[in-house]
Amino acid sequence: MDRMLTQILDACGLARELDRSLRLAAGTVDPHYLLASCEDVAGAFRKAAAALRERMPQPAALELTKQSLEGGDAGSSPPEQRGSRKRKEKNTTAIRVPAMGTGNIDNPPDDGHTWRKYGQKDILNSRFPRSYYRCTHKSFYGCEAKKQVQRLDDDPFTYEVTYYGMHTCQTFPASLLFATSDARSGEVMQPAPTTSSSHHTEMGRVHDWLQGTIGAPQQGMGVPAQGGRRDVEDSVAELADAMFNPVIFPARTH
DNA sequence: TGGATTTGACCTTC
DNA sequence: GAAGGTCAAATCCA
Numbered sequence A: 001m002d003r004m005l006t007q008i009l010d011a012c013g014l015a016r017e018l019d020r021s022l023r024l025a026a027g028t029v030d031p032h033y034l035l036a037s038c039e040d041v042a043g044a045f046r047k048a049a050a051a052l053r054e055r056m057p058q059p060a061a062l063e064l065t066k067q068s069l070e071g072g073d074a075g076s077s078p079p080e081q082r083g084s085r086k087r088k089e090k091n092t093t094a095i096r097v098p099a100m101g102t103g104n105i106d107n108p109p110d111d112g113h114t115w116r117k118y119g120q121k122d123i124l125n126s127r128f129p130r131s132y133y134r135c136t137h138k139s140f141y142g143c144e145a146k147k148q149v150q151r152l153d154d155d156p157f158t159y160e161v162t163y164y165g166m167h168t169c170q171t172f173p174a175s176l177l178f179a180t181s182d183a184r185s186g187e188v189m190q191p192a193p194t195t196s197s198s199h200h201t202e203m204g205r206v207h208d209w210l211q212g213t214i215g216a217p218q219q220g221m222g223v224p225a226q227g228g229r230r231d232v233e234d235s236v237a238e239l240a241d242a243m244f245n246p247v248i249f250p251a252r253t254h
Numbered sequence B: 001t002g003g004a005t006t007t008g009a010c011c012t013t014c
Numbered sequence C: 001g002a003a004g005g006t007c008a009a010a011t012c013c014a
Helices: A002-025 A031-055 A173-177 A198-215 A229-253
Strands: A092-098 A115-121 A130-135 A146-151 A158-164
Touching: none
Parallel strands: none
Antiparallel strands: A092 A158, A115 A130, A130 A146, A146 A158
């Protein structure tokens, strides 16, 4: 556990250093330095989260299960139970997200993008209906990104989110704050201009977390006030959620 | 009042 | 024909 805490503290230190640099530079930071710093911070937290995950009896707490949908359905049940008539689409990514992280298990997880719900359907052999979302900016940008959200039968506290298509709208909340590289292609994702307020929300989340956890541990975003080691673990999960989730989704399909 | 959600009907796929 | 996916009118809400 000590080694794990050391990793977390190291990550916090890197984040603190980046925070300080951003404050001092007042928006004139070299993008290359930002990229390197962000990757350092992300890598450090990734290590810490991995160490925490190994110690958890139920890895689903933070684990994002990416599934290939090739040749099958993404549901929790076997394809034959979920129906095989589902349209076969490419460029799909399915992940599982714990509902607790949203604060309200009835709300679908927030991935940083803005979605508009256009349908809901009861699914055969599923206890919970499936919700259909498309990008809010479909009409403006012609963005064809869609997602389906469904709670798992065997785990109502977990949502399975399946993404279809790619975001062609210019709203990449994470990339604005964390200019990062695509691990699969090695290509650097450049910050894009945006007309959406979503990135402000995302930046605010991370910044609030930095403020709350590093500056004042008792007042962080979603951080319980009890304090102690458990807070650190929860906070890492929060930050990981804020930092990594938006990176995971669009990068694969763009 | 404009945008988001709900929900029944319709379309598409198998 | 059955089931998943989408449309669009009605409704809700800030």
